[in-house]
Amino acid sequence: MGKRGRPRAERARYPSGQVKPEGAGVTGAQLHRLRSLSKYPLLETQVGRLLFLEELTQEQVHVAWKIAEIYGRYDRAMGRRRSAASPAYEAGRSGPLGRYESEDERERNGTAVRRYGSLQAEIRPLSRHPQALRAALEALCVEDRHPAGELSAVKAALDALAFPLGLRGKRRL
16 A cells, blocks of 8 residues: 655755755845955945845836936036935935036936936836836835835836937937
């Protein structure tokens, strides 16, 4: 007579015979240790963390950085500043900020405002709730915060925005 019950799973086991648990990815503590040991600044951002955990693709990361740069340049042109910001946002804000604008600065500010407006126009049709999507994109790309339950919508939006931002194809904002 044969054995009864379910067949034994072919998985790694402890010497006691119990099944070893499968890895659940990198935990928060492991990621913190990696950040403290590494001098790689990408791991210090939410976008970098999601890339490291393979929740975002390389193209989505480039789109997120481009969005942060556009927001940074727009906020600089408008004279605004965010208290918590991602490194890509800070790169968009870089440059001298004086009281009087030169002709070049005025032209750059006009370009920043147009690119921001074009980005907002591209975001609007991507969701039935564009304000929620815009807030989730800003949280991840600009404010360096995890977008909570909106990650799948943010990933879809990043994929859709790659073409208009000029990171895939020829059209560019």
